[in-house]
Amino acid sequence: MNRLKISVGQHSDKGRKAFNQDFHGCHIPREPQLSLKGIAIAMADGISTSEVSHIASETAVKSFLDDYFCTSEAWSVNNAVQRVLTATNSWLHSQSRNGPYRYDKDKGYVCTLSAMVIKSTTAYLFHVGDTRIYRLHDNGLEQLTHDHRLWISQDQGYLSRALGADSLVEIDHRSLTIKTGDVFILATDGVHEHVDAQFIIHTINGHLTNLNEAARRIVEHAYQQGSEDNLSIQIVRIDDVPLETSPELHQQIDQLPFPPILEPRARFDGYTILREVHASSRSHVYLALDEETATQVVLKTPSIDLREDLGYLERLLMEEWIARRINSAHVLKAALPTRQRHYLYTVTEFVEGQTLKQWLIDNPRPDLETVRSIVEQIVKGLYALHRMEVLHQDLRPDNLMIDTTGTVKIIDLGSARVAGVVETATVEPNPFPGTALYMAPEYFMGEVGSSRSDLYSLGVLTYHMLSGRYPYGTQVAKTRTAAAQRRLAYRSVLDDEREIPAWLDETLKKAVHPNPEKRYQELSEFTFDLRHPNKAFLNKTRPPLIERNPVMFWQGVSAILAGIILVLLYQ
Incomplete structure (x- = not known):
């Protein structure tokens, strides 16, 4: 199985200065971090007017290379790096x-900083200052x-942005797809301002088997x-790009056999099966006793019908990975994993x-207070997710x-989307990850979900608990264009049989708006408005009958028209 592989050449020299204020480094972790976090490369350049700038450079590079790999594997590269660099900037600024x-x-x-994270088939670039990153x-x-x-x-010029210069720092970032043979170059201004492009290209091409020598020659020039x-200069060549699979999960799929059909009282891999909890076309779920x-634990084994579906198997294992x-x-x-498994299943x-x-x-x-709880x-x-x-x-x-x-728990993570894992392209994305009645409209247009998509589902769930109905009936799944979604008609949650405040209807209407930009931006805003009347909603009147109960409205209109017709006929 292909894995990410690079070659690195590096060289740094104090030049004509008394001491070297540049600092650079590279960290290539072992699996599974190599696939889940990637490879990190960084170069920093201190400013000549400061006697402590070399400390800033060393701190910036070391903290980046160390702290990035301590961040959650579930985080996206951008989120993880931005948090690390923001913390580093705050520390440097406080020292000053x-x-x-x-x-x-x-x-x-x-100091300045230019850094790269190479993960799966993508290079993520982060930059502040005038150290540069090039691609050959x-x-x-x-x-x-x-x-x-x-x-x-x-x-004459001066740095307009640098790490440690202010309490807040804006980090430039971009990403680009890599391929085998790509060459990236990180260089401080002491190099890139005095060496022309053709010399760099010629030197690298002439020393492809010894990039350290290429780096040394460029610095000398x-x-x-x-x-x-x-x-200072770093030369990074992409020697191999990984296949779009997850070594950690794929290894389990490749090496572990599928479990047999389990029956009550059967002993299986250190467990005693107590009973079957649930069986469907997607999985078999058992209550078991860990011997x-x-x-008592729950075992989930893959469906017999889907055992050839690699994407399904990876999503099954991903559920436990997230948990x-x-x-x-x-x-x-x-x-907690306490022993080696001999079959493919989750616990x-x-x-x-x-x-x-x-x-x-x-x-x-259920009463309103119970629904709120x-x-x-x-x-x-x-x-938490x-x-x-x-x-x-x-x-x-x-x-x-x-x-x-009375504690409520989210129990199924089989359809979850993990930003850090999506970047590795290990699991095929499911275009319709949820259940149609609760899925946000943007999924039906092929868009990627966001936290506001989960908010939409929560809004529908809240609406359903209060009324037994759904805000748009079954129409959402049929709307595959923006125009069709704009025509969706929200049905009021209010009726004559339930004691529900009118302002609460407006809260739900906003939570389940077809346009995610018009929903609540944060979950906390939604839960706050569930308990506290929003002033903007208090000024609105109770919706007319045609919105609250269109069927009853048109039945009433039909009855009136029928009465008028009868009166006219008998005159």
Whole structure:
């Protein structure tokens, strides 16, 4: 199986200066981090006016290479890197503020930084300052970064943006697809201002088997051309691009056999099967006793019909992968792995209780306060997922459990979208990840979901608990264009049999708006408005009968017309 592989050449020299303020580094992790986090490369350049700028450069590069790999595997590269660099910038700025040159940023802990993360088939670039990143492309050098330098004359300029210069920093970022043979170059201004593109290209092409020698020759040439600055360069060649699979999950699929059909009392891989909980065309779910820990757990085994579907199998295993990384009382937990598995299956905690679907059958008319309590607990679970850049995408009564203590848990993560995993292209995206009645309209147009898509599903769920109906009936799944979605008519949740405040109807209407930009932007806004009348909604009157109950309205109109016709006939 192909895996990401690169070759790196690096060289740095103090040049004509007393000491070297540049710093550079590269970290190539082992699997599974190689696939899940990628390879990180970074170069920083201190400013010559500062005596502590070399500390800033070293700190920026080391913290980037160390801290990035400590961030969640579920996070996207951009999110992880932005958080790391923001923290580094804050630390550098605070050191300057606490030092003797707190009012002179040119003498503080300030540096430039250009960094790359190469993950799967994509290179992610991050940049602040005037260190540059190039790509050797079509026998030419393509500059991929923009210098943050303000020129006040032909020969004099200063950095307009750098790490540590201010309390907040704006990091340029971009991404581009890579292919085998691509060459990237990171260079400080001491090099790129004194070496022409053709010399760099010729030197690299002449030393493809020894990139360190190529880097050394380029630095020497910059020195000979009169560079008076520190000189640093990194050359990165892409030797192999991975296949679009996940080594961690794919290895399990390749190496582990499928489990047999399990029966009650059967002993299986250290478990005793107690009973079958659920069986469908997608999976078999069993309640089992872990013989080692004497605790009850839930085993999920793949469907016999879908065992040849690699995407399905990866999504099945991904459910447990996500559950291990989420820590919330309102999200199903994965069982701790205590021993090696000999078959392909997943293990999660056993939740004693009933699904929300069954609870609604038993409690068809829940009061408003109970609905609010359920929704607020679901939101806590969604918060835990969204913080890790995980979208649930299939929020519905079947995928929620209420345990014996009244705690609501999200129990099914099989359709979840993980930003960090999507970047590796390991699992084929499902264009319709959820259940039609609860799926946000944007999914039916082929768009990628967002946290507001989960909010839409939650809004539909809330509406359904209060009324037993759906805000647009079954029409959402039929609308595949923006124009058709604009024609969707919201049906008021209010009726003559339920005590529901009129302003609450407006809250639900906003939560399930067909346009995600017109929904609540945050889950907290929705839960707040469920309890507190929004002033904008209080000024609106109760919707007319045609909106609340179109059938009753037209039945009434028909009855009146029939009466008029009878009167006219008998005159």
